[in-house]
Amino acid sequence: xxxxxxxxxxxxxxxxxxxxxxxxxxxxxxxxxxxxxxxxxxxxxxxxxxxxxxxxxxxxxxxxxxxxxxxxxxxxxxxxxxxxxxxxxxxxxxxxxxxxxxxxxxxxxxxxxxxxxxxxxxxxxxxxxxxxxxxxxxxxxxxxxxxxxxxxxxxxxxxxxxxxxxxxxxxxxxxxxxxxxxxxxxxxxxxxxxxxxxxxxxxxxxxxxxxxxxxxxxxxxxxxxxxxxxxxxxxxxxxxxxxxxxxxxxxxxx
Numbered sequence: 267x268x269x270x271x272x273x274x275x276x277x278x279x280x281x282x283x284x285x286x287x288x289x290x291x292x293x294x295x296x297x298x299x300x301x302x303x304x305x306x307x308x309x310x311x312x313x314x315x316x317x318x319x320x321x322x323x324x325x326x327x328x329x330x331x332x333x334x335x336x337x338x339x340x341x342x343x344x345x346x347x348x349x350x351x352x353x354x355x356x357x358x359x360x361x362x363x364x365x366x367x368x369x370x371x372x373x374x375x376x377x378x379x380x381x382x383x384x385x386x387x388x389x390x391x392x393x394x395x396x397x398x399x400x401x402x403x404x405x406x407x408x409x410x411x412x413x414x415x416x417x418x419x420x421x422x423x424x425x426x427x428x429x430x431x432x433x434x435x436x437x438x439x440x441x442x443x444x445x446x447x448x449x450x451x452x453x454x455x456x457x458x459x460x461x462x463x464x465x466x467x468x469x470x471x472x473x474x475x476x477x478x479x480x481x482x483x484x485x486x487x488x489x490x491x492x493x494x495x496x497x498x499x500x501x502x503x504x505x506x507x508x509x510x511x512x513x514x515x516x517x518x519x520x
Contacts, residue, residue: 269379269453270358271308272348273299274341275365277317281503286320286365288507291514293327295501296320298368298514300329305372306379308361314348340477342452346459356457359383364450368510369498374451374491381491382453388418389486391453392478394446395493402447404438409448409476411490419488422448422476446490449497452478458486 275296279285286296293301296313304311313324313331316338324331332351338344345362354360359382361375374393382391394411402408406424414420421427430441454462468483470476481488501507 268309268359269361269383270352270354271303271306271311271361271363271375272345273303273311273313273363273365274344274348275313275315275317275320276344277315277320282501282507284319285501286315286317287323288501290368290507290511294320294323295368295507296324296365297327297329299363299365299370300324302368302370302372303361303363303375306361306375307372308375308379312348312352313365314344316344342454342459342477343463345454346463349456349459354456356455356460358456360454360456360459362452362454364500366501367451367498368501369513370451371495371497374449374493374495374497377491377493378451378453381489382455385487385489387487388489389455389458390478390481391489391491392419393449393451393491393493393497395449395496396443397445397447398440398442400437400439403440403445411446411448413446413490417490417492419478419482419490421482422474422478424474424476446492449493450500451497 275286288295290298300311314334316336321331321333332348334344334347361379378391378393403426410427411422412420426438430439433439465484468480471479
């Protein structure tokens with residue numbers, strides 16, 4: 267099994283400036299992400315960044331990095347440029363690992379790659395896990411998804427789906443065993459990544475602010491790996507960063 271990992275990393279962040287370079291246990295966060303990702307067994311792990319400072323930090327720790335344009339509207343667009351720079355074949359499988367996931371589970375990355383490698387009719391793969399918490403279910407910042415019988419994504423939404431019409435207490439409640447929370451880990455075929463920037467945005471993508479809806483809108487399939495475990499916490503805010511620092515200090519990244 268052969269696949270490639272590309273980690274997009276923008277230096278700009280409104281909630282946490284210079285986030286990829288944030289120190290976690292003596293290493294920049296982007297370096298920790300790349301080191302964790304390398305344990306998934308990919309043919310290569312490459313950081314795609316818009317910032318010379320991130321490039322330098324990666325190279326100083328033996329992590330391969332590419333300098334990409336600063337005007338990409340999304341991480342997928344940045345990956346598309348990286349695929350071109352790397353000269354990957356159209357049938358190569360590329361995993362997009364987020365640069366703010368320093369506790370990402372390598373086994374989860376590998377499972378996402380294996381799923382796409384085994385589904386030649388799918389353009390992408392992604393990951394989800396079950397939730398039964400009503401607060402998470404109702405939270406618009408928690409993306410939910412529903413799948414068909416073959417494990418392909420039918421829809422992603424910030425709304426609580428599927429809606430349990432006959433819930434005993436009414437309101438937004440997750441139906442036991444049916445609600446999936448989306449994890450922002452993606453597998454792509456390199457040929458599809460090359461096409462993605464030319465695909466028109468869909469109205470649903472614009473309404474929900476979810477890029478993956480563009481893929482479904484254009485008739486492509488996304489295979490979903492349902493994990494039995496949650497991913498490690500990501501870093502979006504200073505509070506998240508302190509939480510991850512404590513976890514790493516306690517040995518969570520071993």
